[in-house]
Amino acid sequence: xxxxxxxxxxxxxxxxxxxxxxxxxxxxxxxxxxxxxxxxxxxxxxxxxxxxxxxxxxxxxxxxxxxxxxxxxxxxxxxxxxxxxxxxxxxxxxxxxxxxxxxxxxxxxxxxxxxxxxxxxxxxxxxxxxxxxxxxxxxxxxxxxxxxxxxxxxxxxxxxxxxxxxxxxxxxxxxxxxxxxxxxxxxxxxxxxxxxxxxxxxxxxxxxxxxxxxxxxx
Ligand code: DX5
Ligand code: ZN
Numbered sequence: 001x002x003x004x005x006x007x008x009x010x011x012x013x014x015x016x017x018x019x020x021x022x023x024x025x026x027x028x029x030x031x032x033x034x035x036x037x038x039x040x041x042x043x044x045x046x047x048x049x050x051x052x053x054x055x056x057x058x059x060x061x062x063x064x065x066x067x068x069x070x071x072x073x074x075x076x077x078x079x080x081x082x083x084x085x086x087x088x089x090x091x092x093x094x095x096x097x098x099x100x101x102x103x104x105x106x107x108x109x110x111x112x113x114x115x116x117x118x119x120x121x122x123x124x125x126x127x128x129x130x131x132x133x134x135x136x137x138x139x140x141x142x143x144x145x146x147x148x149x150x151x152x153x154x155x156x157x158x159x160x161x162x163x164x165x166x167x168x169x170x171x172x173x174x175x176x177x178x179x180x181x182x183x184x185x186x187x188x189x190x191x192x193x194x195x196x197x198x199x200x201x202x203x204x205x206x207x208x209x210x211x212x213x214x215x216x217x218x
Contacts, residue, residue, distance in 0.1 A: 001192075001194065002173055002194035002195070003194070003216075004185075004189060004194055004195075004196060004215055004216060004218040005030075005031070005032060005173075005194065005195050005196065005215075006030055006196050006198060006202070006211075006212055006215035006216070007030070007032040007033070007034045007066055007175070007195060007196060007197045007198070008024075008025045008030065008033060008034065008197075008198060008199070008202040008203070009034040009035075009036060009146065009177070009197050009198065009199030009202070010022065010033055010034065010035055010036070010048075010199075011034075011036040011047060011146045011199050012146045012147075012199030012200045012202065012203040012204075013203055018048075018052065018055075018056060019055070019056060019059040019061070021203070022056055022059070022061045022063060023061075024208070025063060026061065026062075026063055028208055028209060028212050029212075030063075030212060031063065031064050032063060032064040032065075032066045032087075032195075033061070033063040033064070033065055033066065034066045034068060034177070034197045034199075035048060035052070035053060035065055035066065035067045035068065035086075036048070036068050036070065036143075036146075036199075037049070037067060037068065037069050037070060037071060037077075037081070038070045038071075038143075038144065039070065039071045039072060039073075041071070041072040042070050042071050042072040042092065042094070042095060042143075043070045043143050043144035044144050045144045045145055050077070050080040050081050050083070050084035051084070052084075053065055053067070053081065053084040053085045053086055054083075054084040054085055056085070057084070057085035064087040064088070065085055065086050065087045065088070066087065066088050066090070066114075066175075066197075067081055067086040067087070067088060067089050067090065068090050068114075068116065068137065068177065068197075069081070069089060069090060069091050069092070070092065070143050070144070071091075071092075071095075072095050073095065073097065074089075074091040074092070074095070074097070074102065075091075075097045075098065075101070075102045075105070078102060078105045078106055078109065079105075079109070082106070082109035082110075082111050083109075086111055087111060087112060088111060088112040088113070088114055088135065089106045089111050089112075089113060089114070090113075090114030090115065090116050090135060090137050090175075091106075091113075091114070091115065091116065092115075092116045092117065092118070093115055093116065093117050093121060093125050093126050093129070094117070094118055094121060094125075099115075099129060099132075100129070100132065103129065103132040103133065112134055112135065113132065113133045113134065113135075114133050114134070114135035114136065114137055114175070115129050115132075115133045115135075115136055115137065116136075116137035116138075116139060116143075116177075117136075117137070117138060117139060117157075118139050118142060118143065119139055119140070119141070119142055119151050119153065119154050120142075122157075123157045123160040123161055123164075126161075127164065130161075130164060130165075130168070130170055130172065131168075131170065133172070134171060134172055134173065135172060135173045135174075135175055135195065136161050136172055136173075136174050136175065137175045137176075137177055138154055138157055138158050138161065138174065138175070138176055138177075138193070139154070139176075139177055139178055140154050140176045140177060140178040140179055140180065140184070140188070141177075141178025141179050142178075143177075143178070146199040146200050147199070147200045148178055148179055149179050150178065150179030150180065150181075150184040151178070151179070152184075152187065155187055155188065155191050156191075158174060158176065158188055158191040158192050158193050159191040159192060161174055161192065162174060162191060162192025162193075163192075165192070173194055173195045174192050174193045174194055174195065175193065175194075175195035175196070175197060176188045176193045176195070176196060176197065177197035178197070180196050180197060180198045180201065181198065181201035182201075182211070182214045182215065185198075185215060185218055186218065189218040196215055196218075198215075
């Protein structure tokens with residue numbers, strides 16, 4: 001089982017000072033930053049684009065950019081996000097496009113590839129792609145907005161992906177995203193999750209070193 005990683009989501013950072021919010025994460029010694037990219041189509045909200053990633057790189061950030069593409073047509077943006085400095089590109093299973101080709105394009109850029117699924121999407125939908133990725137993102141809220149309540153009905157899906165991972169000897173991380181705090185991370189961890197995206201709870205935590213330590217101890 002992988003060590004637990006806390007991955008702060010910049011969506012809950014200071015949008016007038018995103019470089020400072022990224023630096024807060026780096027100063028804690030956390031290796032990854034989660035970047036939520038929204039297009040107003042796949043999800044009913046807008047957030048950042050590739051220029052934001054490029055600007056964070058120019059500002060000196062060397063964090064692993066865990067980039068979550070909530071886009072109806074993510075395959076059209078792989079080049080621009082890879083060139084902007086993404087480390088991982090995670091694409092959703094729900095929109096119709098050639099997922100296998102998209103994973104090949106992501107890897108051809110030297111990026112890691114992930115697949116994401118919404119709370120209403122059965123685990124079986126992503127099964128054909130398990131060997132093409134090294135991260136499965138199980139959404140624990142309907143994507144689009146930070147600050148929503150964690151949905152515990154997705155826990156059996158985390159357990160199913162964990163079973164496939166062990167039965168098939170896959171080197172996958174299982175990431176959860178949405179409504180994650182120390183309390184909701186516990187049942188996710190016990191069912192196989194190892195990668196914990198936290199936006200609201202991270203940026204609101206008054207004692208961030210203690211918050212990070214609690215995730216490291218999961
Ligand atoms: C939701 C995004 C999340 C979001 C999580 O659509 O994918 O990454 O930032 O925010 P919290 O932790 O506030 O639920
Ligand atoms: Zn996300």
